[in-house]
Amino acid sequence: MTDDPTPIKRNFLYEAIDADIASGQVQGKIITRFPPEPNGYLHIGHTKAICINFGIAQHYNGQTHLRMDDTNPVKEEQEYIDAIQDDIRWLGFTWDRLCFASDYFEQLYDWAIVLIQKGHAYVDDQTVDQIRANRGNLTEPGTASPWRDRPIEESLDLFARMKAGEFPDGSRVLRAKINMADPNLVMRDPVLYRILHATHPRTGDTWCIYPMYDWAHGQSDWIEGITHSMCDISFEIHRPLYDWCINRLAEENAYPPGITYKTRQMEFARGNITTLITSKRKLLQLVTANHVTGWDDPRMPTLRGMRRRGYPAMAIRRFWEEAGVAKRENLIEFAKLESLIREELNRTVQRRMAILDPLKVIITNYPEDQIEQMSVINNPEDETAGRRDVPFSRELFIERSDFMEDPPRKFFRLGPGKEVRLRSAYWVTCTDVIKDDQGNVTELHCTYDPDTKGGKTPPDGRKVKGTLHWVSAAHALDAEVRIYDPLFLTENPEQVEEGKIFLDNLNPDSAKTLKNVKVEPALADTQSGDRFQFERTGYFCTDSDSTADKLVFNRTATLRDTWAKVQKQPNQQKQKQKKKQQQRSASPHKKD
RNA sequence: UGGCCCGUAGUUCAAUUGGCAGAACGCCUGGUUCUGAUUCAGGAGGUUGGAGGUUCGAGUCCUCCCGGGCCAGCCA
Secondary structure, three states, X not given: OOOOOOOOOOOHHHXXXXXXXXXXXXXXXXXXXXXXXXOXXXXXXXXXXXXXXXXXXXHOOOEEEEEEOOOOOOOOOHHHHHHHHHHHHHHOOOOOEEEEHHHHHHHHHHHHHHHHHOOOEEEEOOOHHHHHHHOOOOOOOOOOOOOXXXXXXXXXXXXXXXXXXXXXXXXXXXXXXXXXXXXXXXXXXXXEEEEOXXXXXXXXXXXXXXXXHHHHHHHHHHHHOOOEEEEEHHXXXXXXXXXXXXXXXXXXXXXXXXXXXXXXXXXXXXXXXXXXXXXXXXXXXXXXXXXXXXXXXXXXXXXXXXXXHOOOHHHHHHHHHHHOOOOOOOOEOHHHHHHHHHHHHHHHOEEEOEEOOEEEXXXXXXXXOOOEEEEEEOOOOOHHHOEEEEEEOOXXXXXHHHEOOOOOOOOOOEOOOOEEEEOXXXXXXXXXXXXXXXXXXXXXXXXXXXXXXXXXXXXXXXXXXXXXXXXXXXXXXXXXXXXXXXXXXXXOOOOOOOOOOHHHHEOOOOEEEEXXXXXXXXXXXXXXXXXXXXXXXXXXXXOOOOOOOOEEEEEEEOOOOHHHHHHHHHHHHHHHHHHHHHHHHHOOOOOO
16 A cells, blocks of 8 residues: 555544444454455546555554455446556555455355245346335335245255256345345345346356445355444445345354454545536546547546546545545535545656747847757756756747737736747747738737847846746647546536436536647657646656647646636626626516 | 435545544635746635434434435346
8 A cells, every 4th residue: 555645534433433442343464455346447436445445454454355246247347456456556555455356256155045044045036127016115115026935945946956057147046045125125025136147347257146346245255254334324224234235244254264253344435526527427428429539538537537537546545644534424525536636646756838829029139040048947846856958049939828019007918019028938028910901910020139148137136927838839749638628517516406417517628629738848758647847837657649740739738827817707797796686677576 | 115325615525433523525805927838825605404302502302394315137
C-alpha cells in the first residue's frame, strides 16, 4: 500500500472497529475487502468504497483482499477482471490477496447441503412469476410455496440433480426457509441458487447452478477471514440475511478453517458528485449510444476516463478522505474534487506555454534573424524542477483573448498603445493593429524594450499589470487540444422530471477540439499521460492519441479564473434585475 | 399504508460521547506576486428539521410530529 494521502478523518466505521477490538470481538489483523462484480469498468463511485476498505485496513495495519464477485456468468467477463485490477493499481492501492467468489463454489455448494439437511433450505419448483406473486408486498405478507415443506431428502436429491444439469434454466431454485411474513422482503425465503447454463470466465462449464449474492457474499467474506465487510447502504436491509446465513452455519460448527469470528457487515452512504453519473447501466448507455467515445473518454467518471483526462490518483483519494463517510444522502459539489485536482497538479506539474487560439505578433524593432533562448522556470512551487530554455524571436504567437482593440478599464492585457510583459522574455508595447477585409484582427505589431530581457523591470522603474504567455512562431509545434466541460448540465443528472430521461440533461458542448494550437518546442517528446500546466490556461494531459507528428492534449481543468468572474458579474446583475422585474410583473397585485 | 435508515453553514463532514456549534470546499473583501494562478490575511453564512420533556446545562438523552431515502431480481 502506498503512502497516506492525508491524515485520516475518523468516522463511525472507525468507532465500530475500535469497539470490536476493545471488546475482543476481533483478534488479530483487521481484514477488509473490495468486492467488485467484473461486469463493467470501475468509476468514481467505486473509488469511495476502495478508499474506505483499503484505507481502514491500512490504518489498522491490516490487509485488504480484492475479490471478484463473479457469481453471475451471464454478465461477467475476463476483460473486466483485468481492467479492474489495472484501475485499482493506478489508484495506488495494492491488495494482499486476489480472490474470486468462484473459488468458493464447491464450499458454498457443500454448505447449501448443510442448510437443506437442517431444514433451512428447500428446492422450489415455482416459476419466477409465481415466486414474485407469492412474495407479497410492502404491506402484505407472502404466501408459502407449495414446495416449502417438501421432504428434506427430496430437496437434497433435486438440488444434486440441479447441479448435475438435469433441469433447464429457471425451472427450479434453492430457497432459504426463513419467514414469508417478514416485514423485510429480503427475508421472505430468499433464492440462494438458480440454474444458469452459462460459461463462466473462470470455471467454464463446470457449474450450471450459481449462488446468488446473498448466499455467496457473506460466506466469501467469512472464508477469507474478513473482519469488517463495508458496503454501501443499499445492502443494509440485506444484513439480517447476511447474518442469518453465517449464523446457521456457525450453529453447525461449520466455521471455515482458521476462522473463529463472524464477519461484521457495515454500511455507508455512497457518494454522489454534482454533474457526474455513477450508474453502470447509464454509463454503458453513453458509450453504446456514442454520446462519448468510449469507456475511457476523458469526460467519463470512470477511472479510465479520469486517468486519460489527467486527474491525479492522489486527488481522488484525498477527495474521499476529505469528504468523509456517513450514512446520509449526499451530493458533493464537483468543485470540491476540482480544487483537489488543482492543488495536486499545481504542486507537482511543470509549466509550459501553449497558445490555444493564436494571434500573430511581430516585434518590429527586433532583429529579423535573431533568436534568443529565454530561461524559464519549470515550476515555481518546486525548485528541484529546474529551468528550461524557450526560444524567442521576432515573430510570435499570443492568445487572441489577450488582446482587445477597445479594452475596458481593468483589462491588464494588450491593447493599442498598451504595454505588457511576455513571460520571462521582454516587455512589449502594441503599436499597430493589422486587420483583414472583414475587419478581423490578423496581426499585431509591437516594439520591445531591450532593457527588460528575462521579463525583468526596466531601470526607469515603470510597471506593467499584465504578463502574457507566448511562443515563437518559427519554433512552435502544432498541436491539438481537447477542451472538456461537464458531460451534464444539471447538478443531479440522474434526477429527471416526468417524461424526460437523463440523456436530456446532456451538455451538447461538453467536448471541443482546438486544432490550431501552437506549443513551445519543449513539448516535442511528450508521452501519453504526461501532465503540465499550460501557463494561464489550465492543466493539461498528453492524450493517448498523441504522436510525435501530431501532439494531442486534454484539458484536465482550468486554472481558477477570477477575471472571468469579474467579466460575468455585470451580466449577472443584469439578469438579477431582469428577474426582479419579471417577478414584479408576475406579481398577483398587478392586474393585467 | 409495512419495515429499516437518515436529517448540523450553500455543499461535504466534525463536535473530546451532556459542557462556549467548528473545518474543508464554495462565496465576498483586501495584501503579495513575472501565471487575473499560487499564496497570505480577513469576512459573510446556523432557530443543529419542528414541538415538548429530563437537566444547572441538550446537536448529543426521552416522547411526539415533519421531511428525505431504501426494499416487492432466479442482478450485485
